[in-house]
Amino acid sequence: MADAAITALLAKARLGELVADYANLIDWLDWGRLDALFWPDAQFDFGMFKGDLAAFRGFVAELEEGYARRLHMFAMPTIMLAGDRARIDAGSVTVCRTDAPAPGIDDIFWGRYLFGAEQRNGEWRLTGLTYVLNLYDRIERTADDRGGPMNFGDGLSPEHALAWRG
Incomplete structure (x- = not known):
């Protein structure tokens, strides 16, 4: 196989x-x-938010920490290379749960994440992210689904009992 491949x-x-x-x-x-x-100069565009990495950090923390559960599922990404630059297109389904009002609400987002990437000094990192929303749905729960023998994704964080600790 050729070195380029x-x-x-x-x-x-x-x-x-x-x-x-x-x-x-x-x-x-x-x-x-x-x-x-992300490279420090990365740019973000979620429609309702546009900004740099420092601003994104606050935006995404406030947004995601408001949910009791989060699940971001990406399709196999399409990756287009152009030398030391790349564009990544990943379809997504995101499900987020709030607990209030009880027994909770599930917000479901169908969309795509468009990432830019760049290789600098031999290292690849993301240069930006644009989110494109295709469909949004909100489902008010009629019952609490946390009963039973399952491990539920509530309260995921680096301190969670199931978090990877390397």
Whole structure:
């Protein structure tokens, strides 16, 4: 296999990891990991929010910490390489639960995450994120689903009993 093909495969693997890591850190509210994913000059556009990494950190923390549960599911990303730059397009379904009013409300978002990425000094990180909403739905719960023998995704954080501690 040619060196260029191997280089492209390695880049796409790393970029796919960055997308997966983004969803994971958002669900687990692990804000300390943002700096390993995004370059400091990254730009964000969620429609109702536009700004840099410092402003995004506050925006996303306030938004996501208001939910008792979060699940960001990404489709297999499409990764387009152009030298040391890339665009990543990942379809998504996001489900977020609030507890109030009891027994709770589920907000469901269908959309796509458009990430920019750049390799600098041999390291790939994200340069930006634009979120495109396709569909939104809100479902008021009629019963509390937390009874029974399941492990529920309530209260995920770096301090959660199931969090990875390396």
